[in-house]
Amino acid sequence: MIQVCSQCGTRWNVRDRQRAWCPRCNGALLPPSGSAQAQWGPQAHPPAQRRFGPMLPSGYRWVAVRPGAPPPPRRRPRELGPTPRYQAIPRWGLVEYFDSAPEQRPVRGGPSSATVRTTLMATMGALGAAALVHLVRYVLLIVNRTVLLNPWLAGAATWGGVVVSVVATFMVVASAVVLTNWLIARRSAAFGHSGRQEPRSIWSLRAGCLVPVVNLAWAPVYVIELAETEARLRWLRRPIIVWWVVWVMSTVVSIFAIATSFTADAQGIADNTVTTIVAYLLGLSALLLAQQVFLGFERRPVERPARRWVMVADKSAPVKPAAPAEPAAPDGPGAPDDEHVAPREAASVVEPRGRNPAA
Template sequence: MADRVEQAPATGAAPAAAGPTGQVIRTTSFVSVLVLSIAALVYVVRYVLLVINRNTLLNSWVALAADWLGVLASVGAGAAVIASGVLLIRWLIARRAAAFAHHGLPEPRSPRALWAGCVVPLANLLWAPVYVIELAMLEDHWARLRGPVLQWWIAWVCSYAVSIAAIVTSFATDAQGIANNTVLMVVAYLLAAATLAAATRIFEGFHRKPVARPAHRWVMVPDDGAPTPASAGPVELEGQEPAA
């Protein structure tokens, strides 16, 4: 037997554009989760300062620093989410194109439609998971990735709900309203970090199984080095007629 490698069937379509590398996505996702966690910690500090300020007047410089730290944390968190989201969407588009081409099928959705379905607020809660599920079913990974996809979607829905509540309450001017908004900001950033971590876990589930992995098949081949056994001679004794 011999192990022969069968190349994937070539298609007439042009090769799909390569997406970002796995290392780039891992690094960006790790940094983004770290930035989101730091942003949540900043708002925890702000909440502690609010509690202290109820009984003791804070120094004006401390209050100003706390306000600006919150602004910087929000800007950094937004940039981190955008950077990771863009990379993951680019990877998804490239992976879908490669998977459909590998199976000799046309990609039913244009890159523009995929981008729109992934970035339009609220609509992406429906369409982004659909795009991932289509890819998982095409590559026969759905049974293995069903749990991670469901966890990602639940975390994303919760993150959406808390983020909307945090935006609505950000206009509060009374002390209790500001404190409530600060708590919501902490939870929102933690849920955003959990959502991004869950999305990265799905990426890892796909990345461990490359699309263009060659197929192996064991086939029987003749062994040229083995001597051919001589044909057996007649079993009759010398001088006797062969048996009929």
């Protein structure tokens, strides 16, 4: 048996026993059969009619909706994908593009700094190896005074010295060519940056740096001119002079060793071997000092000036005398109060007198 609530419209299965009140809203239950008028009588009105208007058929209830067309269905939010992850900082967005023309800087020619350093290191290694081979040869000459040497050992010592001397000579020439090319390119960049023209021609620079004996007088002069153009002669004067002196000594000893290398007696060969060892060591020292001069130039680019402008006080401006310091007022009961200070003096007071400064 089914009974419908007259207030909430809920259908209740009461089985075979008729009920009067709704268990949910405590409203009156309609009879299982017949109309509402038959149940309540012609003059009676059920509670639902008194509250909500005319009586609804069984199984229906009032629903409040807004006037007009039904509202559109609510769109469900789109499902978001996984959180994006980047292996590197993204470069999209927040990029500013400027239409100004890029600054054109003069391209510096000549060998690179790494090429010059590599050539100098290889040449110094060849000179050191040549000095070591001639030292071994001198030791074998001393041993040969009392003991007969093996022909293979004597031949290796003789021809080994010749081979290493030829290699060292070629490496010295290569270092001279590389340093000359670097000097020409550096001078061109320095004079161009300072707004002047190169006073020396390329052929005069090459002749003054590569011709033997002539380069002793002109190559250091070219280097000093470069240091003056870059305003670095104050820091590079001493290294250039030391390199110049050692280079002259190395050239003199090398010429003497070549002049005495045609002797045939045993004592003359030994003396020439010692002179050759000293010449190679002086050449190694001169090349090491030349590298120091080269690094002195390469530590600072041509475009970066060696001077630094600082602000100093103008001595021509009159200096106002400082106001005399006033004696400190004693602290205590007899100290003057703040209200008795003169107006001009009170304007310059930072801390009130007779009181501790604020924390």
